[in-house]
Amino acid sequence: MTNFISIFPLGVVVYPGEQLNLHVFEPRYKQLVAACIAEQKPFGIPVVINKKIMEYGTLVQIKKVEKMYDTGEMDIVTVGDRVFRILEQVTEIPDKLYTGAIVNYPDNNEGSHLRLLKEVLHGVRELHAILQIHKSFKKEDTALLSYDLAHHAGLSLDEEYELLHLFYEAQRLEYLKRHLHKVIPMMAEMERLKERVLLNGHFRNLSTDNL
Template sequence: MQKFLPLFPLNLVVYPMEALNLHIFEPRYRELINECLDNGNTFGIPTFMDGKLPGFGTEVKITALSKRFDDGRMDIKTEGVRTFRIIDFQNPVHQKMYAGGVLEMLPEAEIRPTVMIGLVERVKVLYRLLEEENTFDINKAQPYSYQIAHKIGLTLEEEYQLLKMPTEAERQGFLIQHLERVISVLQEVEKTKERIRMNGHFKNLDPLNF
């Protein structure tokens, strides 16, 4: 399915069902958001990376206008709907200040897909090593891969790569590989910290037979 949406490029990745708070201050985006508020329309946030739009992004809906300032600035709450690929980019849209584009809307994410046990266990290990609380919920109405993607050390490029993946199984496999690398590094750091802590302490060493 194709549709036209106004576009709000940002240097980040938004995932379906993700909550995102935005402060709107540029005149072109004030125009865009005001039109969406007036008409109940959605808009697109394509990822802007390395000085260009590589092509994928997420349709978002406005869930609340949190605050409107006297000078026209706004604080809004949004939520990701579904991913898209840009087919035709227009900057600006005719007689508008903002950009827009014809988009190929990609299949909606599964609501409660099966979560690989290996992924859940690796997330637990990572958060134990980081000494942080793990509050992710495999029963939440958002794919587990999207829940954790911003919170396990992915680069922007890796987050974008995840956005392009069509299935939850593919995304989870990608994250397992990433976590294996990250956990290995952190475990080595912990070993190094322990060696540093032991340096200078009295040690009970076994005699060597030679």
């Protein structure tokens, strides 16, 4: 399927099913959101990296206008729908300040991969334990998808974007698994280094009895 959508480029990756809260203040995007609300249409959020609009993004649905300001600014709640690929950017739309794009929607195979999911989830929780942070998920463990875990795995923006255009759930989980296997030992070593630095200058119980 190919169609035209209005676009709101942002330096974030939005995944299908993810809630994104936006404060809309620029005139062109106030106009875009107002038009989408009036016409009950979604809009696209293509990823911006290094000031460049990338090829892939996510279509989002406006679920709620949380607050409307006297200035026309607004707080909106959106939810990611599906990933799109930009075929052509439309830089001028008659009587509109915002831009759009001709897009299609690659097939996205989710499937069920419980063993792999369990490994990735274990890695995410191990990483969080090292970082001493606690995050809970709104779904049962077995219902989670790679999209639910991606923002919690310590990926960079470039890595989150790479995951966005993997279209098989097994590929996405493997990507997260490889990332976690690489980053967890590094973070654990940094934590040990921090402990050594903090201990420097403190009284410590040291022994050579076992020599």
